[in-house]
Amino acid sequence: MARVKLDIPKNKIFATNITIRISDINYGNHVGNDALVSIVHEARMQWLAYNNYTELNIGGAALIMADLAVVYKAECFYGDILNIAIYIGEITKISFEIFYEIFTSRNDKKILIAKVKTGMVCFDYKARKVTNIPETFGLLINDKSHWFQSL
Secondary structure: OOOOOOOOOOOEEEEEEEEOOHHHEOOOOOEOHHHHHHHHHHHHHHHHHHOOOEOOEOOOOEEEEEEEEEEEOOOOOOOOEEEEEEEEEEEOOOEEEEEEEEEEEEOOEEEEEEEEEEEEEEEEOOOOEEOOOOHHHHHHHHOHHHOOOOO
């Protein structure tokens, strides 16, 4: 079976910690795939808020998710603290990629939980069509001074 492969870029732009809640746990006693996608959404929302944006307003446009890829590497469990790093991938006039690298620590060991990619498209909800990335937001995702190697 061919597996999805995600190569994480080097341009880390944000990192946050999110603790696994009991509602994130499924019948297998680990985090469910739907919960992991919600956790990634929360990390994205925190990054946007940190930069004074929301998914409905990134300087005159909204964001919609065009695609999602997840590569699961290990289980995570109730109480785990996930460290989620966010990176920017390819950027076009109307869209960009966000990559997420998710780790936890157990017994003083760093464990890779998952790699995720979301394809984000700028959208004008009034016109109901895609639109260009607003200039100020484009500067944010292209500005290498916002990139750092570790938190």
